[in-house]
Amino acid sequence: MREQEKTTTFDRLNSIDCAPQAFKSFIMFLENGQYQLHGGVDPLSLCQQYGAPLYVYDAAIIKRQYDRIRNAFSVPDLQIMYACKALSNINILRYMRQLGAGLDTVSIQEVELGLKAGFTASEIIYTPNCVSIDEIAEAVALGVKINIDNTSVLEQFGQMFPDYPVCLRINPHILAGLNAKTSVGHIDSKFGISFHQMPLVQRIIKVTGTKIIGVHMHTGSGILDPDVFLQGAEILFNIAAEFPNLEYLDFGSGFKVPYRQGDAETDIEELGQKISKRFKDFCKEIGRDLTLMFEPGKFLVSEAGSFLVKVNVVKQTTSTVFAGIDSGLNHLIRPMFYDAYHEISNVSNPEGKKRFYTVVGYICETDTFGINRKIGEIKEGDTLCIHNAGAYCFSMASNYNSRFRPPEVFVLDGQAHLIRERETMEDLLKGQIQLPIFSNAKAEVEHG
Numbered sequence: 001m002r003e004q005e006k007t008t009t010f011d012r013l014n015s016i017d018c019a020p021q022a023f024k025s026f027i028m029f030l031e032n033g034q035y036q037l038h039g040g041v042d043p044l045s046l047c048q049q050y051g052a053p054l055y056v057y058d059a060a061i062i063k064r065q066y067d068r069i070r071n072a073f074s075v076p077d078l079q080i081m082y083a084c085k086a087l088s089n090i091n092i093l094r095y096m097r098q099l100g101a102g103l104d105t106v107s108i109q110e111v112e113l114g115l116k117a118g119f120t121a122s123e124i125i126y127t128p129n130c131v132s133i134d135e136i137a138e139a140v141a142l143g144v145k146i147n148i149d150n151t152s153v154l155e156q157f158g159q160m161f162p163d164y165p166v167c168l169r170i171n172p173h174i175l176a177g178l179n180a181k182t183s184v185g186h187i188d189s190k191f192g193i194s195f196h197q198m199p200l201v202q203r204i205i206k207v208t209g210t211k212i213i214g215v216h217m218h219t220g221s222g223i224l225d226p227d228v229f230l231q232g233a234e235i236l237f238n239i240a241a242e243f244p245n246l247e248y249l250d251f252g253s254g255f256k257v258p259y260r261q262g263d264a265e266t267d268i269e270e271l272g273q274k275i276s277k278r279f280k281d282f283c284k285e286i287g288r289d290l291t292l293m294f295e296p297g298k299f300l301v302s303e304a305g306s307f308l309v310k311v312n313v314v315k316q317t318t319s320t321v322f323a324g325i326d327s328g329l330n331h332l333i334r335p336m337f338y339d340a341y342h343e344i345s346n347v348s349n350p351e352g353k354k355r356f357y358t359v360v361g362y363i364c365e366t367d368t369f370g371i372n373r374k375i376g377e378i379k380e381g382d383t384l385c386i387h388n389a390g391a392y393c394f395s396m397a398s399n400y401n402s403r404f405r406p407p408e409v410f411v412l413d414g415q416a417h418l419i420r421e422r423e424t425m426e427d428l429l430k431g432q433i434q435l436p437i438f439s440n441a442k443a444e445v446e447h448g
Ligand SMILES: Cc1ncc(COP(=O)(O)O)c(C=O)c1O
Pocket: 083, 086, 104, 127, 218, 220, 221, 222, 252, 253, 254, 255, 295, 296, 297, 298, 299, 391
């Protein structure tokens, strides 16, 4: 009966306009006319408790996505390295480790965060781009796996650390992904060592003695077609065959997730079948079992995140009805930065009559979350949910306009936990050095 009720609820959710029909499961369900998170958590009461704007992440969705990848690939050794740039709260990192993931990092700070979260050095891969050789030396001192994406760095590295084995990030010259800003495996991209440069790589490692233990690629974000991954994989197989000490192949990430009604996602099950078969054949060809790695970020956490915001004003102009919210591109930059689409629904009025709104933020420039969206009728004070706010949302948030960054809540087994406090004026001033020369002005401010 309970199961039946759930299906009915989900069907109802899918039947209203603001619910993305393509989503196999959606983070919020309608229960007795009210939105609820998995495990029966009420987003409105979360806002009452912690205030808005508020980021909420649901562990059940992260686990579902993690299990989907794990089950899709049937190879003897699969390692899922969570790309922590997507969402880097230390509790999320610890949860990923509990699920069995390793960590993909791109800065020495992410490496350090990973170690603080409890990952061992060997569970972390560091894939820097255009960082100083000094930063790479710090990663050596910490003992993590290192990915080199430049022949000049390979040469310097080999002379400094001849005994430290590395992985090569290959540029496969594949133009893939949804957005030019995240398409990183093409010929004009700054990332990776071109697969045409293998003769130079061989010359360098012959002289330095560097052992190559991994080969890696990452071509972009939001890649729908499994064949794009296979095309890249073939390039990596060709290169991998040249390195007798190889231990792993890392196919990066870029799995597409649905953001809007009718959106498709990467068919991870089809991808898993195709890659697993080809990977096992390759291991047979070279006579050794290698580890297969992926570095998903968005696929693991995007759908798990909801961004809850309050409507400050409803403003009708000559051409538009704006819903102005208590947030902006400072908290969630993807729509303005990537033209990304995020579904928006009115949590306060889920079953209300649908009206058209352009949802905008409070930042002092064009700051649009969604244009002409059909949303349950909005009143000032209502709470809206911006969906798919788990990946590249909080982690890209800033203090622009001197606004505080919002708190984060993590829902685990139906229990909500505060995992980051709302910032305060002290946080804004932290690290700023107030010059004594202005001390009178400071005193005036302090004493009115
Ligand atoms: C090297 C590397 N690996 C993995 C990822 C994660 O990609 P996605 O979030 O699309 O899964 C990124 C994203 O930028 C990346 O640069």
